[in-house]
Amino acid sequence: xxxxxxxxxxxxxxxxxxxxxxxxxxxxxxxxxxxxxxxxxxxxxxxxxxxxxxxxxxxxxxxxxxxxxxxxxxxxxxxxxxxxxxxxxxxxxxxxxxxxxxxxxxxxxxxxxxxxxxxxxxxxxxxxxxxxxxxxxxxxxxxxxxxxxxxxxxxxxxxxxxxxxxxxxxxxxxxxxxxxxxxxxxxxxxxxxxxxxxxxxxxxxxxxxxxxxxxxxxxxxxxxxxxxxxxxxxxxxxxxxxxxxxxxxxxxxxxxxxxxxxxxxxxxxxxxxxxxxxxxxxxxxxxxxxxxxxxxxxxxxxxxxxxxxxxxxxxxxxxxxxxxxxxxxxxxxxxxxxxxxxxxxxxxxxxxxxxxxxxxxxxxxxxxxxxxxxxxxxxxxxxxxxxxxxx
Numbered sequence: 001x002x003x004x005x006x007x008x009x010x011x012x013x014x015x016x017x018x019x020x021x022x023x024x025x026x027x028x029x030x031x032x033x034x035x036x037x038x039x040x041x042x043x044x045x046x047x048x049x050x051x052x053x054x055x056x057x058x059x060x061x062x063x064x065x066x067x068x069x070x071x072x073x074x075x076x077x078x079x080x081x082x083x084x085x086x087x088x089x090x091x092x093x094x095x096x097x098x099x100x101x102x103x104x105x106x107x108x109x110x111x112x113x114x115x116x117x118x119x120x121x122x123x124x125x126x127x128x129x130x131x132x133x134x135x136x137x138x139x140x141x142x143x144x145x146x147x148x149x150x151x152x153x154x155x156x157x158x159x160x161x162x163x164x165x166x167x168x169x170x171x172x173x174x175x176x177x178x179x180x181x182x183x184x185x186x187x188x189x190x191x192x193x194x195x196x197x198x199x200x201x202x203x204x205x206x207x208x209x210x211x212x213x214x215x216x217x218x219x220x221x222x223x224x225x226x227x228x229x230x231x232x233x234x235x236x237x238x239x240x241x242x243x244x245x246x247x248x249x250x251x252x253x254x255x256x257x258x259x260x261x262x263x264x265x266x267x268x269x270x271x272x273x274x275x276x277x278x279x280x281x282x283x284x285x286x287x288x289x290x291x292x293x294x295x296x297x298x299x300x301x302x303x304x305x306x307x308x309x310x311x312x313x314x315x316x317x318x319x320x321x322x323x324x325x326x327x328x329x330x331x332x333x334x335x336x337x338x339x340x341x342x343x344x345x346x347x348x349x350x351x352x353x354x355x356x357x358x359x360x361x362x363x364x365x366x367x368x369x370x371x372x373x374x375x376x377x378x379x380x381x382x383x384x385x386x387x388x389x390x391x
Contacts, residue, residue, distance in 0.1 A: 005041050005296040006373045026345040033351040034380050037173075037325065039239040039371035041293070046285035047238060050277050063273040065092060072283040073247060077232075080206065081216045083249070091248040091259055092269050096203050096231045097123045099248050100167065103229060104131050106262040107197055107255075113161040115154070117147075119358030119365070121173045121201070128167075136161045139361045140175075145318050147177045151186055158194050166191055167199045168217070171208065174327045174358055174367045176320020178212040181220055188217060188224050197255075198228045203246070206237040206290060208322040209298055218251065225251035229259075234282040237290060239371075245275030297324050300370045300377050307381045312388055324371035327355070331364040333391060340366065348387030350380055 011019040018036045023029045042048075054060075070087045077083040093099040100123070108114060110132040116124045118137035128135040138154045140147040157163065168187065171178045179187075191198050200217045208214050218228050233246035250256040263269040301319070304326055308317055317328035330340050337356035344352050344366060355365025368384070370377055 003292075003296055005293065006375070007042065008373055008375065009040065009042060011040070022351060026351045027342070028345060028349075031345050031349050031351040032376065032380055032383060034369045034372065034376070035351045035353045035367070037236070037323075037369055037371075038241045039324070040373060040376065041239055041371065043239045044282060044286040044289040046289075047240065047278050047281045050281035051274060054273060054277055060273060063276060065271075065276050066280075069276055069280040072280045076283045077216075077249070081202075081214060082219045083216050083230075085249055085251070088253075089249055089251045089256065091250065091256070091263065092271050092275075093246050093248055093263075094244045094268065094271060094275075095235075095246050096201055096233060097127060098268065099231050099246060100124065100199060100201070101127045101131060102259065102262055102268065103197075103199055103248075104128065104133060104165065106258055108133055108164050112165075113163045114165045114167065115157065115161075115163045115196075116167050116359075117149070117169065117172070118360060119174060119355065119362030120167075120169050122357050124167050124169070124201075125359065134161070136163055137359055137361075140172075145316060146321075147172055147175045147318070149179075149183055149187065151190065154187075155190055155194075158190065158196065163194070163196055165197045165199065167201065169201050170217070171204050171214065171320075171322030173204065173323055174325050174353070174355070174362070174365075175318045176323045176325055176327065177318075178208055178214060178321040181215045184215055184217050185220055188220065188228070192223070192227065196227070198224075200228055200230045202230055202232050203236045204323045205232060207294070207297070207324060209294065209301070209320070212321040214322070218249070227252070229255065234279045238282040238286055240278050240282065243272065243275040243278045245271050245279050297371060300324075300372070300374060301326070303374065303377055304368070304370055304381065307385075311381075311385050315388065324369060326368040326370055327365055328368070329364060330355075330366050330388075333388065337363055340364070343391075344384070344387045347390050348383040350383040350387070 018033050022031050074085045113134045113136045114128045115136040118139045125135050141150050205214045218225050230249040235241045341354040353367035355362035
């Protein structure tokens with residue numbers, strides 16, 4: 001039976017980074033782009049209908065977030081993630097990365113140390129270094145093809161480097177690991193012990209595969225609300241990256257007041273009407289769409305794993321517990337990281353994210369985005385196989 005997610009939508013004539021920047025990024029226009037983390041699926045119809053209704057009003061004036069949007073966020077987080085929020089604890093931001101920059105600027109000083117995992121989402125380190133802070137990387141351990149935290153080394157570095165802030169990615173990007181409650185508690189207790197503020201980036205937190213469940217850090221102990229700031233958005237879940245809207249959940253009033261003051265200096269909290277309306281429509285009307293999406297992504301993931309097991313049995317990979325990102329080892333090609341990225345683009349004709357961009361521990365890996373129709377997934381897999389077979 002054909003799914004709505006099977007539809008091929010032509011994105012080449014849009015202002016589209018994923019499909020419109022292939023020549024700039026990969027040096028060719030004939031690669032299949034399966035890199036940047038947005039989906040090749042139509043955004044949910046209730047969101048599109050809400051945005052069309054806005055356009056039909058014919059006036060795009062100044063707006064403010066309505067109380068109904070705050071309530072939609074509160075209800076979603078409580079029902080989906082057992083997080084208790086108040087309106088006062090919710091701040092708006094144009095994106096998770098701008099939120100990270102804001103928090104870095106507000107709560108740390110130049111040359112102070114900020115810790116991240118390695119490998120991890122590239123903008124974490126970018127925001128640290130561009131804001132003239134010291135980036136301390138804690139290398140993740142690989143056990144049974146899954147990432148694990150190295151708590152002994154983490155604490156050693158926290159003390160030696162006098163770390164002030166930790167940026168967590170949950171679920172983890174690029175490996176797709178959904179951190180367990182036990183791991184998160186151990187991390188939080190370390191940070192509490194050493195008075196380290198935590199940013200918990202949970203933008204992929206709704207994209208979790210059964211039987212795994214997201215444990216939002218602030219829900220595990222009420223004391224964690226004093227030093228954990230959670231970042232979230234509807235944009236990743238519902239393929240709405242272009243509306244540029246995210247949320248900062250900060251339940252410590254002192255921290256919230258400082259962030260509000262910092263936002264006021266730049267007007268960062270004033271977002272687009274499209275973001276407010278699109279986010280509310282997504283959170284109030286698109287739960288069934290998300291259920292269908294997760295089923296489709298699960299099917300894609302099984303196709304990918306079966307293909308690697310049969311056609312590329314010597315290639316190690318991480319089966320993600322969350323996200324729509326697939327992380328696989330390319331060291332058998334015996335190439336440098338720069339050669340790897342070029343090889344997949346020129347020989348395989350597929351555009352992937354180079355693992356080295358996620359930190360030194362990402363060397364020799366590539367990242368595949370599998371939020372695409374099955375026909376593109378199958379085509380992409382054949383291109384990956386061609387890249388491995390033609391060295």
